[in-house]
Amino acid sequence: MAVVTLYMSDRDQNKTFTDKKEADNYDKMLELAENVSLWMEKEIPGLNEEQVESIGMLLAENKETLLKALKGKPELLIQSEEDKENVTPISASA
Amino acid sequence: MAVVTLYMSDRDQNKTFTDKKEADNYDKMLELAENVSLWMEKEIPGLNEEQVESIGMLLAENKETLLKALKGKPELLIQSEEDKENVTPISASA
Numbered sequence: 316m317a318v319v320t321l322y323m324s325d326r327d328q329n330k331t332f333t334d335k336k337e338a339d340n341y342d343k344m345l346e347l348a349e350n351v352s353l354w355m356e357k358e359i360p361g362l363n364e365e366q367v368e369s370i371g372m373l374l375a376e377n378k379e380t381l382l383k384a385l386k387g388k389p390e391l392l393i394q395s396e397e398d399k400e401n402v403t404p405i406s407a408s409a
Numbered sequence: 410m411a412v413v414t415l416y417m418s419d420r421d422q423n424k425t426f427t428d429k430k431e432a433d434n435y436d437k438m439l440e441l442a443e444n445v446s447l448w449m450e451k452e453i454p455g456l457n458e459e460q461v462e463s464i465g466m467l468l469a470e471n472k473e474t475l476l477k478a479l480k481g482k483p484e485l486l487i488q489s490e491e492d493k494e495n496v497t498p499i500s501a502s503a
Contacts, residue, residue: 343481346483347478347479347483349483350478350483350484350486350487351478351483351486353486353487354467354486354487355464357487358463358467359460359463359464359467360460361457361460362456362460363455366453366454366455366456369452369453370449370453370464373448373452373453378479381475381479382476382479382480384441384444384445385441385472385475385476385479386476387437389440389441389443389444389445390444392444392445392447392448393444393447393448393451
């Protein structure tokens with residue numbers, strides 16, 4: 316038997332990590348999701364609790380894609396995962 | 410009488426601009442809103458059309474705040490406009 320160190324975000328006590336950096340990243344992701352959810356709850360009338368939470372998680376889990384979308388590539392938001400993998404630069408297709 | 414040049418985004422033919430750059434910015438904002446709306450429609454079940462459109466416009470109209478939020482300041486999303494104006498840096502409060 317040996318003792319190992321575990322790390323956990325206090326925002327989700329069901330998930331533990333052996334790597335502190337991973338736990339930090341998870342905590343930051345949940346923090347972003349929570350703030351997005353509060354923003355939606357305040358600004359968009361008639362959303363139910365599940366929708367509010369789902370929108371928060373969707374934005375937070377896709378942070379990198381959303382950043383690119385906001386910086387001038389909005390079409391990335393509606394490309395499927397499959398599309399993204401199959402893209403071949405024009406210069407490489409000859 | 411004189412003729413003036415007007416600019417308009419083909420995404421919203423009700424709004425004209427005398428400044429081309431302003432029209433460009435408005436068109437880009439609407440493009441982002443449309444893509445966010447399509448993303449919401451695809452990923453979040455049960456949203457009505459008005460909610461889908463409102464979320465798209467909310468994200469697009471608050472692009473700069475959202476960028477900052479994604480880059481590590483998620484609390485900006487739920488600060489009221491009033492809070493933002495009243496913030497005094499600690500270094501300036503002495």
